[in-house]
Amino acid sequence: MKALRRLFDFHGGVKPESGKSMSTTSPIRPVPLPARLVVPLGQSAGDAAIPLVSVGQKVLKGERIGGANGKVSAAVHAPTSGTVVEIGTATMPHPSGLAAPAISIEPDGLDRWADLEPVNLRATPADQLRDLARDAGLVGLGGAVFPTHLKLHPGREGHTHTLIINGAECEPYITCDDLLMRERAAGVVRGAAIMRELLQADHVVVGIEDNKPEAIAAMQAAAAQAGTGVEVVAIPTRYPAGGAKQLIRVLTGIEVPYGERSTDYGVQCFNVGTAYALHQAFDQGIPLLSRVVTVSGNVERPGNYEVLIGTPMEHVVALAGPRPDSNRYIMGGPMMGLAMPRLDVPVVKATNAILVGSPTLFAPPPPEQACIRCGECARACPADLQPFELYWFSRARNFGKAQEYNLFDCIECGCCAYVCPSHIPLVDYYRFAKSEIWAREREKAAADQARERFEFRNFRQEREKEEKAAKLAAKAAETHAKLGEGAAPAPAAEDDPKKALIAAALARAKAQKDAVTPKNTEGLSAETRAEIADIDKRRAEAGLTGATAAGEAAPPAPDDKPAATTRDA
Amino acid sequence: MIHSPFIRKPASVQQVMFTVLLALVPGIAAYVWQIGAGILVNLAIATVTALAAEALMLRIRGRPVGLSLGDLSAVVTAWLVALCFPSIVPWWLTVLGVLVAIVPAKHLYGGLGQNPFNPAMAAYCTMIVAYPALMSQWPPVGELGFAAQLDLILGGARDLDAITAATPLDALRTGLRMEGANVATLLEQNRTAFGVLGGRGWEWVALGYLAGGLFLLARGVITWHMPAAFIAALAVISGAFWLAHPEQFAPPLFHLASGGAMLGAFFIVTDPVSGATTPRGKLLFAAGVALVAYLIRNFGAYPEGIAFAVLLMNMCVPLVDMKTQPRVFGHRGEKS
């Protein structure tokens, strides 16, 4: 089967120590209920869900507690039965330590289910199925957490050429997809089949790195049994082969450029975990309540756990036996993961792994030395960038040049920093540059808008003056007429409604223009935006932005694809 | 808080530089074997000078001395200076050369990674302009014992004709100036001086550099682009002249095996800091050095032109890099 498909190569990439074998020895393990679950409302790219419950309310397992808020959003659910004890904010699993709205539930220990309603796929129209996916809280489980329902559309031509199921799992240490495929291959294949229906896909290909022979075998067996024509392909192991763009390139030869959607190229890509979650949601009526999480690193018993969303990380890590010198957690893999601000942050839908670090494992890099322009980074860059040029420009705050050298094509995969013999934290420089550029463009947009508003106000005042003058003139004319003298009609009064209409249209057009986010900054990673928020705050405090920085001016960024681009969406 | 990536490949500048030093060893061994052990004295003098100058400059510039001194980049520069100077130059000339390489050429431009010019080549050019005679007196192959070489290095009197020699490149050039001279007969008559490839004795040194260069390639410290483009361009241009006028121009193999060609191909043009960085840029850069070097060898005022060619091409690097940016993933229109 795999001999039939021609594979393509992508430039660069690295082969770090995989660190995977230690967490694949035992099956996926359950986690006992924690004392409290904290379910963040914003767990997908886009807008946070709207709470549907109130404090003190009893909820059942699987009950929807947050409803999708608009198009780019997904629902959240009670992971177990219990009582809503708080609707407030909680620290998010993000390096910034930002707090965001969350619902806290105290489990009653009974794990009582709400009524589950499997979906009748044949009888339900596609649009409704997409709504059901949204209400089941389905998001990309590769780490990008992009709402799944938005991607379940056939492309412009009414069908999709290739549906790719991403089981590459290229990040070192992470094995949650591996174990999922080994143990629940049939469900993954079933989910892929549902996706195929919704996407009207001609081909379905599951890409798995060839360092996971057990998963490949299991998936091949499941695909053969299902007989749905799902092709399981082993791809060469090389980070970041599991990045959506890289995987698409490897399997189809198509390169999806920055800022464009793969659907427009006839391809759609989902993570294996997402496929499995879709199967559960539609075939069993179970919304996304838990996910498989790898716990590895500086622990005695590395492994994979089925973790309820909202479980505190330290509760899960405790099961794996963290060694005494453990000092921090990383959410995700060592190449692109996020350092956690605290140990009690909740597991969310994006949490594919919790890595425990120590002073020696995932240690800070040796001191930064001068760049010797050796080009190692360029040879490793899967986006074909010249990372050291980006570094020089970012460092010199020459952001224009950095953009000219395609800074925003950087997927922050970390390959460049991984290989740099001078141990330069290159990606940190790119994050910094991106956030600075983004902040500047926001400031500029805000300033433009303020200027236009000011101009419009002047215009309006002028017009009002004219109106007044016209009215006065009319009155005078009337008086004159009464007095029996003819007078020229005042032209201003007649022109006025027209002028107002034009002005309004102009203002609308301008507002629309302003609302469009500049192309090169759209879709920054959550982290970057958090940094931007920081910078904005700093600026506001320093009085740099005046009154314009705040909320109303710039529209909230369309949340989150890119950090994610390397992961699946 | 530290950010991703949380793991690093075990690599360091020090390791890269150490590998380069290691790769120079076969060439140095051949040098000692064929030409004499005087080169070792010069290498030692150069190394000590470079480390002292580097430490001083780092201190003046307020940089962490230990960290940067340990990166071995100064030692690499020192060795390259020593290897491209005649091995019997008086000690102070080596010291001066290394000082030029480290102080103005490297640190006044901002230190490691910032220098636009190849420091060793800057040193060579300065010294050959300042001391043309001393810089042209090479030890005759196999005729000068270590004691005699040491004496010259320490500043002993020079009886020019008796104890020093010109390089094969220089000798051929001088020979060709004579009435009715012909490359083939010159090379044939003087097999003892010109050897089989490009100068008796020196061709072994060239082979040593070649071996070291292949080692660097195998270790991934350099890529194939520069050496391949350099060698190919030198072979093509010298081949073209030779085919057109075999009596006036030496054959390609002679050019490749003599002078600094092999040292240049693998250790000089490949200097990452001052060279081009994109794949196509590297090809252009190295080919440019070879072409200019050939022209200087044959039509210029100096028998060896690699150093000047390198400096000239160093000036073109920003432009070359800019014009040869590879195609970015997903971008269309530009060629890679």
Ligand code: SF4
């Ligand atoms: S790998 Fe590091 S030292 Fe080498 S060119 Fe890139 S940034 Fe510079």
Ligand code: SF4
């Ligand atoms: S982090 Fe950006 S610049 Fe570095 S290798 Fe990845 S894509 Fe290239």
